[in-house]
Amino acid sequence: MRPLRRHEDSPARVKNARRGLTVAGLAVACVAVLSGCGTAVERGFLPHGVTENAAKVQSLWNGAWIAALGVGVLVWGLTVWCVVRYRRKKDDVGLPEQMRYNVPIEILYTVVPVFMVAVLFAHTVKDESALMDVSKKPDVTINVVAKQWSWDFNYVNANTYEAGTHVHLTGKPGVEKTLPTLWLPVNKRVEFILTSRDVIHSFWVPQFLQKLDVLPGQVNRFQVVTTEKGMYQGKCAELCGAYHSEMLFRVKVTSEADYQQHLKSLKAQGNNGLLSNSLSREGIIGRDQQYLPPNDGSK
CATH class of the missing domain: 2.60.40.420 (Cupredoxins -  blue copper proteins)
Structure with missing residues (x-):
């Protein structure tokens, strides 16, 4: 009888095992990173805001990215579907079947993007107006x-x-x-x-x-x-x-x-008065009270 020998893994099996460990390691690393930066994800990886306006900016930023991600997932999904569904087969001969235009689909992919841009524009204008509002009296x-x-x-x-x-x-x-x-x-x-x-x-x-x-x-x-x-x-x-x-x-x-x-x-320290803000490349040109008023000369 031949002596029993320890079973040796084939190169393919070793390669698959290493690949599985790599994928598992990446998954664990991703979970650790995402769990550690949950707050950063919530604010869209923007810096931590320290003003009242920051929440408005964060909301607009996240909304725009969510909309963009939704469009991206749809486009990527349709692209993959077309690649798989209409891939060339071994028995294909010559050009594939030619399709006529589809009016409803063309209207859909024209109207939907225009609508999305209009919504994004409206939210941007609304938030920008609020961010640039200077009607309140400052402290x-x-x-x-x-x-x-x-x-x-x-x-x-x-x-x-x-x-x-x-x-x-x-x-x-x-x-x-x-x-x-x-x-x-x-x-x-x-x-x-x-x-x-x-x-x-x-x-x-x-x-x-x-x-x-x-x-x-x-x-x-x-x-x-x-x-x-x-x-x-x-x-x-x-x-x-x-x-x-x-x-x-x-x-x-x-x-x-x-x-x-x-x-x-x-x-x-003797810093009395206001420094000039008039145009000059000579640096500080004196405390001549040339401060421009908030109304920008319009009143």
């Missing part, structure tokens, strides 16, 4: 003056200012503390009056989920209601020259008491 008014490549902040109500200078990012610890910092009180309505001293910039705080261009010779404005204390990053979102990437600032949302204390410290 705090900030004149943000953009310049190559930094920011000045005029605290209009307190008649004081903070001037920023271009900070070169060296990568060393502590450099971020030298960036210009905009202070805001929490749970207050803030109106930003945006003006530029030279070229086109864009005022953007990612966690506000809202930004607006800063144009030379024009006043743009919008309002937010802050909801959470914290230190947030801000940046210019419009290519404005050689050091655009270093045109950064910080936003510190704090209590009303700390905010008022900061304004007092600015005045104690």
Whole structure:
């Protein structure tokens, strides 16, 4: 009799086993990732919003993506179905059967997309109007003056200012503390009056989920209601020259008491009045009170 030998798996069986383990591992990893970022999925992977407007932006964003995903699944499904259903068979000879046009289907795939675009446009206009509404009286008014490549902040109500200078990012610890910092009180309505001293910039705080261009010779404005204390990053979102990437600032949302204390410290430093926001590449040209009023000269 021949001695019994241990059964050796064939290469194909080993390959299938490895493939099964790989698929199982990927499935476990996906479940772990999705369970760990459930909140991020709910907000469409947008930054965590810290203003009242953030919820409106998040809702519009998620709605648009859900509609797009629905259209994508339908198109992908029909594509796969056509590939499988009408694939070439071995006994096929010559061209496949030619089909005439189908008027109902053509009307359907013309009317439905137009309807979807119209709905998306209507929701966008409605939400944009709400986001850009400045009819309410603000608790705090900030004149943000953009310049190559930094920011000045005029605290209009307190008649004081903070001037920023271009900070070169060296990568060393502590450099971020030298960036210009905009202070805001929490749970207050803030109106930003945006003006530029030279070229086109864009005022953007990612966690506000809202930004607006800063144009030379024009006043743009919008309002937010802050909801959470914290230190947030801000940046210019419009290519404005050689050091655009270093045109950064910080936003510190704090209590009303700390905010008022900061304004007092600015005045104690001699920052009385408001910096000019007139067009000039010479930087700060003096505290000549050339602040443009919110009505943009229309009244």
